Amino acid sequence: MMINKNGIKVLNTNFFKDKRGKFYEIYNKKKFYKIGIRDNFVQDSISVSKRNVIRGLHYTIKKPQSQLLTILEGKIFDCLVDLRLNSKTFKKVFTFTLSQNENNQIYMPKGVAHGFCVLSERAILHYNTSETYDKKNEGGLHWLDQNLKIKWPVKNGIISDRDKKFLNLDQIIKLKKLPRIK
Numbered sequence: 001m002m003i004n005k006n007g008i009k010v011l012n013t014n015f016f017k018d019k020r021g022k023f024y025e026i027y028n029k030k031k032f033y034k035i036g037i038r039d040n041f042v043q044d045s046i047s048v049s050k051r052n053v054i055r056g057l058h059y060t061i062k063k064p065q066s067q068l069l070t071i072l073e074g075k076i077f078d079c080l081v082d083l084r085l086n087s088k089t090f091k092k093v094f095t096f097t098l099s100q101n102e103n104n105q106i107y108m109p110k111g112v113a114h115g116f117c118v119l120s121e122r123a124i125l126h127y128n129t130s131e132t133y134d135k136k137n138e139g140g141l142h143w144l145d146q147n148l149k150i151k152w153p154v155k156n157g158i159i160s161d162r163d164k165k166f167l168n169l170d171q172i173i174k175l176k177k178l179p180r181i182k
Contacts, residue, residue, distance in 0.1 A: 007109040041128035054157035056115020057141040064110035064179040065131035074123030075099040084111035140166035
């Protein structure tokens, strides 16, 4: 099953299970090319978080990156905000529940802010990104921006000091800190 919303794709991987456990592909260039994901992924990262952690909403400014996120363990509330100025869904919020067993992958095109809240005891996420990490390239959108009306599943999430200081979308637009998509 695949959900496709203006370039954002939610995917289920095929699990091969037997008495030993399970096996599945996270990425296969040929298969992903067929569904329109043609990025050259250059970095893999792992995130491990405990229940009620909220990360985000993160994006990159000067070198926007696409991401393929796979839930290896656990369950999350996933939130995306379209920051692509010329997109028909600019400023639109997309939310999904992703878990290790169902809807376990999401593809985010360049220019989309991403955040999540852990719903299980812990969650392990694997990211493929089209750009390498650069601290000078980081952007962030405040997770409680009132204009976005995101219905986070927790009231008192565990949030980093950095993420608490992110600006709201109106401030980001005014300061010209949207992703610079070419």
